[in-house]
Structures are given as C-alpha cells and as structure tokens.
Amino acid sequence: MDLKLRDQVAVITGAASGIGLACAEALAREGCRVALWDASPRVKEMAAPLGWGCVVDVRDYAAVQAAVVETEEALGAVSHLVHAAARGSGRFGFPFTNLHPEDWKEVLDVNILGTVHVAQALAVGMMARRAGTMVFIASVAGQIGSQTDPPYSASKAANLNFAQCLAKDLAPYGVRVNTVNPGMVKTPLNENVWRAWHDAQPPESRLSYEAWAEAKIRAVSPLGRWQEPAEIADMVAFLSSARAAQVTGQSINVDGGQVMHW
Helix, strand or coil: CCCCCCEEEEEEECCHHHHHHHHHHHHHHCCCCEEEEEECCCCHHHHHCCECCCCCCCCCHHHHHHHHHHHHHHHHHEEEEEEECCCCCCCCCCCCCCCCCCHHHHHHHHHHHHHHHHHHHHHHHHHHHEEEEEEEEECCHHHCCCCCCCCHHHHHHHHHHHHHHHHHHHHHHHHEEEEEEEEEEECHHHHHHHHHHHHHHCCCHCCHHHHHHHHHHHHHHHCCCCEEHHHHHHHHHHCCCCCCCCCCCCEEECCCCCCCCC
C-alpha cells in the first residue's frame, strides 16, 4: 500500500530509542525526510542512517522553536509530527502516597508541557500551509488509570484530551491530530517501570524483568504477547498518511486487546 508520504518532512520526538526510533524508521521507509529529535546526544548517531538528528529538550520552548527552524532549513517545511518523547517517575507509585509531590514535576514538564511546546511550535506552519498531521504516543495507562506510576498515567490522560482539543482547533486548517496508545511494549521506559516495582518489593517477592513481563502480559493482554515498537510505528505511519484522510481526534489502541471499551 502506497501511503503517499514520499519526500514529505516528518519530525519524530523521543527518537533516540524505543517507539520514537521505530516511528522514524517506518516513516523513512515510506520515503519521508525524517528529523529525529531527542534530549539525548545519542540521537545524532541513531539519525545517521535515516535522516537528520537534533538534540532538543522538549521542556524548553525556545529550544523547540529553534529546532523547528533548524529542521526546516535542513529538510524543508514540516508536514508531520510524531510526538513520542516521554518519561516516567522512576518510582513505584502504588499506592500513590509512595510518591512525593515533587516526583510529579519532571514527568508533567516532559509529558504535558513538552507536548504543548512541540505542538505549538509546529502548528503555526501547518496552519499557514493548511495541511499536516500530528500523532501523539500516549498509553493505555492514560485510559485506565495505571496505579504503577500515577504521574505518568495522569500525563498520558492529559495527552489524550489535549489531542482532541487540537484536533478540533486545527481541523479547519486541514491539520489532523490523533493519538496512539500502546500497551505492553519492550522499551527502556517499560523496563524502568519493572525496576521501580522490583526495588519496592521484599527480596522473596522479586521477579526478573522477563518473568514479571510474562506474568503481566498473561494477565492483561488477550493476544498474549508483547507489542513491538514497529507495530506501533505501523499505525503511526498510517495515521500520518493520506490513507487516513478522514481520521482525526481519534484515540487508537495498539495494545493486544488490553483495553476494550464496551
């Protein structure tokens, strides 16, 4: 299926690893000129075979604005955003009183304000050109209230809501905004969730990452296996394409059936 993305410019945040990197790879395969953004300097190395890399902290709005200018000078006007930059608290949050209010700040700064900064900086050009797409990588945690990491869960719920606000605002300009919600994906962020749980358990209750993940997948996923980053990226590429021209304001789960709405 030709997604008609060839020679269009896409920005992918959080692109040095995990789902962000998989999205960059998928869009590059479709012929996009991809800009990989990440706070880690490693993004330059990961971008080398795919496109162009930019070190940028999405918490810094001025830096995000500068990254847009640099990206468009290097590749051309940005038509697509895939926003995958996110972080968890690194703490086991059940019950939520295990966390101090200060544990919330950096998560909300990255996951909520970072999303606002990137969307705000790129929306202006898309509106002027009356075309574009944005896909936010949220999480099933934002739909079901995951007790494992309440700051992360709450921030992903905010992403879902903000995407719908944007979809309504930007629709008259021909700009579409959607959200993709992964479930259990083997990424560094997911491993950090296990580590926070592991470190909070008494020694006799601890499980290896593999054993913990297998038990959790059996409990929550009807399809019974990990989602791979590339499977998330396939949905992102479709939503970014003209094949999804009538899809906006939607929340699409790629979660092995973990969340089913009746």
